[in-house]
Amino acid sequence: MTRGPRRAQQIFDATLELLAAHGYRGLTVEGVAERAGVNKTTLYRWWPSKAALLGAALTHGAPL
Structure with missing residues (x-):
């Protein structure tokens, strides 16, 4: 990935982990930021x- 934050993979991982644990309704930007160690x-x-954010995580964050 050429553009994006330096910690993009950690952000995508946190997004997918929170989605798996809490579903879409329980997925929050604040929760992702906290889990990935970045500012909201x-x-x-x-x-x-x-x-x-979820679209990017699904497209770029999950290994094929």
Whole structure:
């Protein structure tokens, strides 16, 4: 991945882990930020919504 935050993989991992544990309704940007060890503003800088973050995690974060 050429563009994105330095800790993109940790963010994607945290997103997918929280989705698995709590479902979409329980997935929060705040929870992802805390689990990935980044600021919430970092997430919103790259992904404008929870849905956009999840889409990126599903596209770029999960190994094939």
